[in-house]
Amino acid sequence: MAHYFVGDLQGCYREFKLLLDKVAFNPSKDEIWAVGDLVARGPDSLSVLRFFADEANSGRVVLGNHDLHLLSVYGGLKRAKPSDQLQPLLDAPDTGQLIDFIRHQPLVRELPEFNLVMTHAGIPPQWDLATLRHEAAAVSDVLQQDNYLDALISHMYGTDINRWSTELSGLNRLIYCINALTRMRYLHPDGTLDFDCKLPPGDAATHDDLRPWFTFNSKLPQQTQVVFGHWAALMGQTHNCRYQALDTGCCWGEYLTLLHLETDEKLTQQALSPR
Template sequence: MAHYFVGDLQGCYDEFRRLLAKVEFNPSRDQIWAVGDLVARGPGSLDVLRFFAKHEGAAHTVLGNHDLHLLAVQGGLKRAKPSDKLDALLQAEDIRYLIDFVREQPLVHHLPQQDLVVTHAGVPPQWDLDTLLKESAFVSKALKRPDYLTALIAEMYGTDVDTWSPELKGLKRRVYCINALTRMRFLHADGRLDFDCKMPPSSGTQGDLAPWFNFPSSLPETTKIVFGHWAALMGETHSDRFQALDTGCCWGEHMTILHLETGEKITQNALKRS
């Protein structure tokens, strides 16, 4: 059995299927984990969600910020942007089933045998493994409630919850978890989340900011972190421990799959569309 990890799909279904063909992915034998943001910007969000729902035993994902935003759009809390190309998904006859499927997905996958965790944006350096799993489960519990739209999704937008404290309670605790696991890129020197800078670290214009993965991690030193979200990195963290897989397919770059057992990264260029 092979274990594969794929960067942000964002509706780029055709490129995803070509990558699966390149690695000869077999859902009866292999496992694939996506780093979140299955939907938005590419034309195939509906097909992507249907693939993961159909192959739920072999295809896994964590939630990204675009996946959570889909819940808000479908629930009437936000308007869909034309550039997100979500019309086919929102008008699909199985939209309710797919939305419920999204709500069931976690914010983190932990693979203990591989000593590896998967999140969309990364892991706050202050969090050990127990905290990471506990805080993710706290959000997942709220997403599965009947009132998830009003109790969580409507309240998750904003930048006022940017600092971790074990004293955070209720909604603020959940919002910090969402912000950290689905939106994080740079941190201030004191550990506060920055929500504005999306440039690569090499741009040299970040002031006191540093990438979250440059801070000492509270996870075991052997634990790998696989993440996406930050396309500007183009897969470069200068560390084998931190595997960045978003390589900007929806922006015309390419999609990346990591074959865990060999360490090989296989890519598929974005397809040209009229």
């Protein structure tokens, strides 16, 4: 059995399939783990979602910010951007089932035998494993309720909830979890989230006191591996083997990355057409 992890797909279905062919992926014995942002910007978000919805036994997904935004668009709270190329998905006869599939995916997944945790953007350094599990589960509980749009999705936009505190409660606590696990890149020294800077660390040196979240001391067990996506500007480079960054900008014309966990080998597929 092989465990494969793939970076932000964002509708790049053809590149994804080519990578699976390169490793002779066999859903009867292998698993494919996706770091979130299955949809938006690439040309075939519909096929990506259908793949994971159909491969319930071999596919493992966490939610990214674009996946959550799709819930908002589908629910009529936001308009889809033409550049996100979501209309074929929104017009599909099985869209409702695919939206339900998304709502039932978590913000975090674990592979205990490898001491591995996967989220979309990362894990706040202030959180231990118990806190991560608890906070992510609270968001999932609301997403799976019938009133999830009014209870959570309509409130999740904004940058005001940017600092962790055990005093956070209710909706604010849920929003912080979404912001941290699906939007985080840089932190200020006090752990406050920065939502503006998307540059790679070398280019962000002039941005005051910002540091990548994975350079802070973490409360996770020392042996824990963290797999994440979201930050295409990193191009897979964290300079710390504990943190595997897999978003390499396929939807921007760069390439898609697949990690074979057992061998620590990374395979790539160049974007097939300019974006």
